[in-house]
Amino acid sequence: MLNCQEMPRYQCHKKVWALKIASIEIDPATGGAWIVPEDSYYARFKTHDGWAIRYKGGDDDLGYYVVYDDGYASWSPSKAFEDGYTRL
Numbered sequence: 001m002l003n004c005q006e007m008p009r010y011q012c013h014k015k016v017w018a019l020k021i022a023s024i025e026i027d028p029a030t031g032g033a034w035i036v037p038e039d040s041y042y043a044r045f046k047t048h049d050g051w052a053i054r055y056k057g058g059d060d061d062l063g064y065y066v067v068y069d070d071g072y073a074s075w076s077p078s079k080a081f082e083d084g085y086t087r088l
Contacts, residue, residue, distance in 0.1 A: 012084050014068065020078065021062035026052045035065050047073060 019037040026033045030049040037044075047065070055075045057063040064081045067073045 015088070016069075016085065017067040018064045018076070018081065018085070020064050021057065024055070024057065024062055026055065037065075051075075 019035070019039065019042055021035055022038040023036040024033050031052045032049045033047045033052045033055065035045055035047060051073055055063075057075065057077070061078050063078050064076045065073065066076050066081070
């Protein structure tokens with residue numbers, strides 16, 4: 001039988017590096033991707049191989065490329081990222 005109690009809630013307090021994605025080209029051979037950031041100050045860059053496995057974006061929301069303190073790189077949908085983080 002499932003426990004019907006609500007799970008505990010958590011508030012994020014992490015600091016991350018992130019860029020909103022303007023365009024992306026996934027390399028199916030390596031699972032990496034070339035990302036063009038929305039902010040034109042930043043150059044196009046290549047992610048590490050396998051990064052695209054976690055990428056769930058689409059034409060309606062390319063989301064954010066996110067890097068955590070330990071170097072782990074991930075993807076976040078725009079709304080979830082913008083609701084949870086404020087630029088420093």
